[in-house]
Amino acid sequence: MNHPIFLPFYLGFLAWLCLFSVKAEDPYKFFTMEVTYGQINPLGVPQRGILINGRFPGPTIDCVTNDNVIVNVINKLDEPFLITCYTFVFLFFFVSWDQDSNGIKQRKTSWQDGVLGTNCPIPPNSNWTYQMQMKDQIGSFSYFPSTLMHRAAGGYGGINIYARAVIFVPYLKPVEQFTLLVSDWWKSDHKVLQQTLDSGKPLPMADALLINGHPSLKSFTVLGGQLYMFRVSNVALTTSINFRIQGHTMTLVETEGSHTLQETYESLDLHVGQSASFLVRMSASPKDYFIVASTRFTKPILTATSILHYDGSNTKASLPLPTAPTYHIHWSMKQARTIRWNLTANAARPNPQGSYHYGTIPVTRTIVLANSEENINGKLRYAVNQVSYVNPETPLKIADFYNISGVFKLNSTKDTPHSIPATLGTSVLGFTLHDYVEIIFQNNENTTQSWHLDGSDFWPVGFGSGQWDTTKRRRFYNLNDATTRHTVQVYPKSWSAILVSLDNKGMWNLRSAIWPRQYLGQQLYIKVWNDEQSYRTEYGIPDNALRCGQAPLK
């Protein structure tokens, strides 16, 4: 999880006072998530799914800014042992980040990030409790399994973080909110898909696209004339989507915790891992309409539909479906540039978002990360600057905490692409706390990429085609009103640039959100550090931390 505040029962009373005297007031919300296999049939044929509390998709977590959220995850999956203890894992991470509209960066801890570089996996028939605080956040997010190919079987759900009652929300209040999770889906079992990747072959094209677990026919009932909110997340493993509603326009109000300029769209591209909240006024004539999600930049195009049902109407939705934008990368790139911060609007805190002048801060380091498809030892792998990441048995975070040598070497990956043969490795880039970093994602491949950073939000300041060079800063960067996000797309044969303020000490995963790519090595970790030993900047290992690899027992 990105930035939960662990409740440190083990801290001294003084530290407790410093850190938590204010937060002790914030409400606690308790959730249990029982993770089981169960039969589902999204495509009309029974197959094995991963259910959360018996449901696919999993339940939506509804909470309010600053809530302390305690989630007890019970792993009842019973997987056969394949290679390592990682086979048995089931962890979650929350695709979320903190809104720091007032420039005060929030502290978070990577101890609860729920990825294999920071946490030991939860063994079958046991449980582990995440403890975190939704500190200074609002918006639509999602959760999903971060281990193996579990995501391909479900296990995902929505997270909605509502503003506190005292905080002004910069848009009209909808009468109701709908959470829509769009995913790609395979008829094959997730273990078969995993074996395909393990054997060095690419994942086949998905068989279908789903909205909330259904390719069609799911219905949302609305009252004519009223205003509704659609919280849409692309929880797919592989594909960008386009989202649209027949006969209606959509007003974008929020993306991944930023309040946007309220632009109206006929349709919007959402890339793997991204979320957006739209307001839609039900001002069309009362009948049924199609809600459509379709894949972008794929052949063939997969389409999922749901029904927008005006209460009391008996008229079925009529074909044709509203058309998707054509293939054009250029169109999508242009649209991406229209998603901008509303500088005067606040987010989770009362301060306007624009009071943080991210474009004026001097960059302390520029790194260029190029993704590539590689053949290593006869198998398909994906690499970043020619290193294809492999998970060590001992999570990086634990190795670092206990000074266990030989698990990783800092800076073994280069800051810029080099033409050297690709190798397997455990890449960790070292940064100093408060570094202000420019990261260029250079995509020389012909597929769309999606990059996610845990632990810090960032500003996607530029998108462009071809090779990035320093002249692009002047020509293409938005240093004024880019939104903050946690996931950025990179178009085929193009680059995307982000600025990120590394104010969050810890070990953070920077990965391809495209799941087979991260599974086969398109990821790395960044260690954000300084030598100050203080619970002010980083907590010690949580009392309930699971142990694995070379981690000493308590």
Ligand SMILES: *[C@@H]1O[C@H](CO)[C@@H](O)[C@H](O)[C@H]1NC(C)=O
């Ligand atoms: C497992 O669940 C039980 C109660 O259901 C709880 O008391 C215990 O703390 C949990 N274990 C962990 C490691 O979170």
Ligand SMILES: *[C@@H]1O[C@H](CO)[C@@H](O)[C@H](O)[C@H]1NC(C)=O
């Ligand atoms: C920006 O936010 C303000 C509220 O602070 C709101 O009144 C205004 O309409 C918003 N502007 C746009 C273009 O969304």
Ligand SMILES: *[C@@H]1O[C@H](CO)[C@@H](O)[C@H](O)[C@H]1NC(C)=O
């Ligand atoms: C790890 O090494 C650092 C620096 O030498 C030291 O301050 C710290 O106490 C060590 N941690 C453990 C758990 O031994």
Ligand SMILES: *[C@@H]1O[C@H](CO)[C@@H](O)[C@H](O)[C@H]1NC(C)=O
């Ligand atoms: C890693 O690289 C950063 C930036 O160049 C540097 O500050 C840091 O000291 C390096 N760490 C090691 C262990 O080489």
Ligand SMILES: *[C@@H]1O[C@H](CO)[C@@H](O)[C@H](O)[C@H]1NC(C)=O
């Ligand atoms: C993308 O590149 C691969 C090889 O790198 C090639 O086989 C494939 O045809 C290309 N696809 C498109 C759509 O250009």
